Each structure stands twice: as structure tokens, then as C-alpha cells.
Amino acid sequence: xxxxxxxxxxxxxxxxxxxxxxxxxxxxxxxxxxxxxxxxxxxxxxxxxxxxxxxxxxxxxxxxxxxxxxxxxxxxxxxxxxxxxxxxxxxxxxxxxxxxxxxxxxxxxxxxxxxxxxxxxxxxxxxxxxxxxxxxxxxxxxxxxxxxxxxxxxxxxxxxxxxxxxxxxxxxxxxxxxxxxxxxxxxxxxxxxxxxxxxxxxxxxxxxxxxxxxxxxxxxxxxxxxxxxxxxxxxxxxxxxxxxxxxxxxxxxxxxxxxxxxxxxxxxxxxxxxxxxxxxxxxxxxxxxxxxxxxxxxxxxxxxxxxxxxxxxxxxxxxxxxxxxxxxxxxxxxxxxxxxxxxxxxxxxxxxxxxxxxxxxxxxxxxxxxxxxxxxxxxxxxxxxxxx
Numbered sequence: 001x002x003x004x005x006x007x008x009x010x011x012x013x014x015x016x017x018x019x020x021x022x023x024x025x026x027x028x029x030x031x032x033x034x035x036x037x038x039x040x041x042x043x044x045x046x047x048x049x050x051x052x053x054x055x056x057x058x059x060x061x062x063x064x065x066x067x068x069x070x071x072x073x074x075x076x077x078x079x080x081x082x083x084x085x086x087x088x089x090x091x092x093x094x095x096x097x098x099x100x101x102x103x104x105x106x107x108x109x110x111x112x113x114x115x116x117x118x119x120x121x122x123x124x125x126x127x128x129x130x131x132x133x134x135x136x137x138x139x140x141x142x143x144x145x146x147x148x149x150x151x152x153x154x155x156x157x158x159x160x161x162x163x164x165x166x167x168x169x170x171x172x173x174x175x176x177x178x179x180x181x182x183x184x185x186x187x188x189x190x191x192x193x194x195x196x197x198x199x200x201x202x203x204x205x206x207x208x209x210x211x212x213x214x215x216x217x218x219x220x221x222x223x224x225x226x227x228x229x230x231x232x233x234x235x236x237x238x239x240x241x242x243x244x245x246x247x248x249x250x251x252x253x254x255x256x257x258x259x260x261x262x263x264x265x266x267x268x269x270x271x272x273x274x275x276x277x278x279x280x281x282x283x284x285x286x287x288x289x290x291x292x293x294x295x296x297x298x299x300x301x302x303x304x305x306x307x308x309x310x311x312x313x314x315x316x317x318x319x320x321x322x323x324x325x326x327x328x329x330x331x332x333x334x335x336x337x338x339x340x341x342x343x344x345x346x347x348x349x350x351x352x353x354x355x356x357x358x359x360x361x362x363x364x365x366x367x368x369x370x371x372x373x374x375x376x377x378x379x380x381x382x383x384x385x386x387x388x
Contacts, residue, residue, distance in 0.1 A: 112300030122183075184273075219329065
């Protein structure tokens with residue numbers, strides 16, 4: 001033991017590395033994640049207002065932009081109430097467990113070139129594991145509140161997250177098999193900068209995997225049309241009903257952080273991450289690394305624009321789609337998405353083992369064309385309409 005301690009004292013570089021990681025992590029979380037989550041609430045309210053022929057927040061700051069900051073300050077100043085009948089220790093701990101699950105995921109997310117807290121060689125596995133903590137916090141919140149609406153919301157959320165984590169995880173497997181890597185940086189480098197090399201366009205089976213992951217991410221994040229755990233018309237606010245002040249704000253931040261994590265994963269896995277090639281100019285990983293800090297900032301800007309495009313899709317869905325029934329939600333996950341994800345893995349593995357990646361591309365194109373053809377609306381002849 002003494003030799004181990006002497007070795008640490010003699011080689012203090014690990015302390016500097018740990019300090020740098022913690023400092024960068026703090027900058028990412030408090031300087032990027034939390035402000036983006038707050039600003040997204042303002043964007044969502046403004047965009048949803050326009051879609052639904054309303055104005056949205058327009059009083060605090062220019063175009064109501066400071067509304068998210070005012071809401072945060074208001075939450076800090078409000079009284080933190082713990083119900084008498086609640087299990088106080090679990091009730092107080094639950095929001096922090098939920099926040100930990102999402103904040104911990106940003107450790108392995110590359111924001112552009114070298115801008116990553118820790119490039120883990122099992123990065124995607126780590127992210128899927130740490131986000132599983134969220135369901136524990138939500139169950140704690142629902143049960144410890146001693147409220148029937150909270151309990152129902154917690155149970156719904158647990159069933160929903162457990163159900164949709166399976167297809168979300170399975171939809172990542174084809175990419176892992178094609179790249180042979182679990183590191184997020186390696187997956188980006190395998191895709192390249194050109195859009196036609198991104199997995200969303202390069203391979204029909206990863207194209208299918210993207211839509212499985214997208215729907216599963218909507219359900220896993222409790223977003224419309226899968227917001228059953230906090231359905232206002234049925235459960236008041238679900239597992240958040242008894243929370244107030246900053247604990248309630250933590251649940252809101254966790255929801256928008258979940259949106260951000262899911263959008264980051266979609267961009268990293270299927271849309272080339274922080275690389276881009278247009279009009280003959282390729283901002284590849286090697287080029288951006290050669291430019292040093294400037295390349296990192298350019299990569300971060302590219303990554304941010306892609307992520308914001310997906311955030312707008314989330315907002316658009318919430319403002320337009322009606323809510324599913326819970327039995328429809330579970331049927332979609334267990335009867336359709338999980339079998340489809342498993343079949344996608346099975347077919348991808350067959351073609352990889354046979355060494356026929358290009359054949360897989362053309363067969364996949366044919367299958368997609370056949371599906372689109374048979375799903376298109378059928379025309380009914382005028383004579384048949386008159387007979388009916």
C-alpha cells in the first residue's frame with residue numbers, strides 16, 4: 001500500500017489530468033448543458049405557440065428570451081415543500097438521481113474534435129448504461145411521494161423506459177457491427193464527412209435502425225406523443241406532482257437534458273457527428289484536428305447545428321401529435337419495434353459474415369422500395385364506390 005501511495009506522489013500527472021477532466025466537465029455541464037436545456041424551454045414555447053396560432057412568452061427580455069432565466073430564478077426563490085406523508089429521504093434524493101443519469105452521459109459525448117471529457121473505448125455502452133439510472137430516480141419519485149397520481153406516473157414511466165430501452169439499444173448494434181468499435185470518436189471517423197457516407201444514407205439497414213432509435217428515444221424521454229407518465233389530463237403531472245421549487249426544476253432540466261442526449265446520439269451515430277463535407281470541401285476529423293482549437297470550435301458549431309435541427313423536430317412533434325393510449329404504446333414497443341430491431345441485427349450480421357456489404361446495400365434499397373410501394377394508399381375505382 002505504501003509503495004502505491006509513493007508511486008502516486010512521485011508521478012502527480014494523474015492529478016493534473018483528473019483536475020482538467022473535472023474542470024472541462026464542469027464547463028460542459030454548467031456552461032453548455034444547463035443553459036441549452038433552459039433556452040430550449042423558451043424555444044419550445046415560442047415555436048409551439050406559432051404552430052398553434054398563439055404568441056408564447058413575449059414579456060421578459062427581447063421576444064421573451066429571458067423567460068427561461070426568470071423561471072429558474074423563480075424556482076430558486078420558491079419554498080421547497082416535502083409532504084408530511086412522503087418518504088422524505090427518497091423524496092429528496094430522487095431528482096438528483098435523475099439528473100445524475102443524464103449529466104453522466106455527457107462524459108463520453110464528443111462535442112467536436114478533441115472536445116470530449118473522456119474518449120472511452122466503450123463509450124456507447126457507458127452512455128446506455130448510465131442513462132438507465134433515470135428510471136430508478138423516477139420510480140423513487142413516484143413511490144416516495146405517497147400520491148396515487150405520482151405512483152401511477154412512476155409505474156408508467158418505468159414500464160415505458162424499460163420497454164423502449166431494448167429497441168433503442170438493439171438499433172445501435174448494426175452500427176457497432178459495421179464499425180467494430182464502441183468508442184464514439186471511432187464511430188464518427190468510420191462515417192466520414194460526406195453526407196452519403198453517414199450511416200443514415202450509406203446503408204439501408206442503418207437507415208431502418210435510425211428510425212427505430214428515433215421513436216424509442218421519444219418514448220424513453222417521455223416526450224410527445226409518448227408522454228404518458230406526466231399526462232396532464234390524466235395524472236396532473238405524474239411523478240412530479242408533489243414536487244416544488246428547485247426539485248421540480250431538476251425534473252424539467254432532466255427532461256430537456258434527455259432530449260439533448262438523444263439528439264446528440266442520433267447525430268453521432270447516424271449523421272457524421274461533428275464532420276461535414278459540402279461543395280468539395282471536407283471538414284473531416286483529420287482536417288479539424290490539424291487546425292487545433294479552431295478546428296474544435298468549427299466542429300462544435302457543426303455538431304450544434306445538427307443537434308438543434310433534431311431538437312426542433314422534438315418540439316414540432318409535441319405541438320402537433322396527439323398522445324398515444326398506454327396499450328398502444330406497449331404494443332408498438334413489444335410487438336413491432338423489438339422484432340424489427342432484432343430482424344435488422346440478424347440480417348446485417350448475415351451480410352457482414354458473407355462479406356457482401358454492397359449487396360446488402362442494393363437488397364436493402366429493394367426492400368425499402370417494396371415496403372413504400374405496398375404502404376402507399378390504394379386507389380379505389382369509381383365503379384366500386386358507386387356499387388358500395
